[in-house]
Amino acid sequence: MAIKTVSIIGLGALGILFGNQLSKKMKIEDLRIIADKDRIKRYEEDEIYCNGERCHFHYVTPEEVYEPADLLIFAVKFNGLNEAIQSVRHHVGEHTIILSLLNGITSEAIIGDTYGMDKVLYCVAQGMDAVKVGNKLTYDHTGMLCFGERESSYVSQKVKMLSAFFEKMEVPYEADSNMVRRQWGKFMLNVGVNQTVAVNKSNYGEVQKSGKARETMILAMREVIALSEKEGVCLTEEDLNYWLKVLSTLSPEGKPSMAQDVEARRLSEVELFAGTVVSLGEKYGIPTPTNKRLYSEIKLLESQYYVQ
Template identity: 60%
Template sequence: MEIKKVSMIGLGALGVMYGHQLSKEVPKANLRIIADQNRIEKYEHEGIFCNGERCDFQYVTPEEPVELADLLIFSVKYSGLHEAIKAAENHVDDHTIILSTLNGISSERDIGTYYGFDKVLYCVAQGMDAVKTGNRQTYDNFGLLCFGEKQSIDSRKVKCLASFFDQVNIPYELDAEMMKRQWGKFMQNVGVNQTVAVFESDYGKIQRDGEAREMMIAAMQEVIQLSKYEEIDLTEADLQYWLNVIGQLSPHGKPSMRQDMEAKRISELELFAGSVIKLGENHDVATPVNEELYRKISEMEKTF
């Protein structure tokens, strides 16, 4: 199998970044951005810009008949995933490979339940510092996509997608322990996204010693403790790995939750602290740092 037709849904910071890169390497007719008619009209009128360049995208509505996709990429917020899954129905058949760049540890489960787990690869987007304000997205670090089967990198789907990413110059890494990698990224998001939001700052604040960095690490350590009950078993070595990833980000960049708060959008709080608190309740494990982050961010969102 060879990937030729690509469909994407979601033009947030990551969707724009990956869509723009793909548009440079894939014929315009073979790259489709799925969106409703109102969004399409807005995108075409105002334009979408990536690091100052206007993106040249082909847009299609969910109802529009199209050639089936070889690769379907979800890059929406988790709150919009279920709507996006249904919106992509005309693009999927038995051969389609599905990839999710969403935060958290749930999107592959939701997509696989709807379309079949045989189509889904597990994925983590890491190391990028993309920021989107209005219709303009900027980034310094492109990062990479880490993907694989749940416990393998030897499948036809993995090899096919790796070959395609080689062709279109998208950095990637294969990982045969994707559940642990996803939990590691979840741990990072729980610490970074929420702490930067509460301190109304940027990556630079948590890259320096101080109260913010201490809170971030404490929130991440609660995820490490919970992972042992979920048979994932993150360690302090995993914490250090993700701290190193954080240290390479642009100090002036901001994570998605901070961008949401600045735009006065409801954030992915339930996906982060909400999930940690529920896991803590399930396993009778205290999660005081995430409870405090949940309280503070909830109070901030009440002012929107």
């Protein structure tokens, strides 16, 4: 069996970036973008652009009945996940492979609770520096999708099928046999980078150079390392250095999603990052002062959105 049909829910930065790549290689009817009627109307009226190129997408509503997709991609923000899970029901079948591009370390289990963990591959999107403003996405680095089974002992048929599909679609990817560690590593980077850049209202360049912002970022990341040991993942300084190298490849003018949310006065995923770290710190009795401070500062910024 080969992957022939793909459904995507969520047209944020990652949904547009990878949706546009797939659209160049697939029949338009085989790539379905799931959205409600109001969103579809807005997408069609305003149009969507990726690095100056107009995207040509086939939109479907959650109510429309389709044959289940071979591959279903979640590319929504975490606060939209529960609604998205209900919206994709007509696209999930017995053999559907589900991939979540969400940040954090919990979305796969949440999706699996509804559709079964046997359909879900663990995934990390890394190395992209996409910035979305309105209906326009720009990026210098595509990054890649890293995926694999939660259990690290084997390469499953699902992993082989997805690898073959991405190879054909020319989507950069890496099949990883230790996805829990990879996910925690990306979580560590997000906790440091997303929150620090958001609070400083800056960009990747601010944390790529020496200074107070970079120090804050690394302190926040080290709090994740301490927690990972309690969770049986055991990240090390070597992992931290790996992810700092990933950070160094991004465009200095680029911004992580949380910084873009703050700029646009949207509620962020702070609960997914500092919220998770602080909660786990309380669970294990491990101090998390840097994440507590970042959490408070981001919540303060958000509280000012609606102040006239």
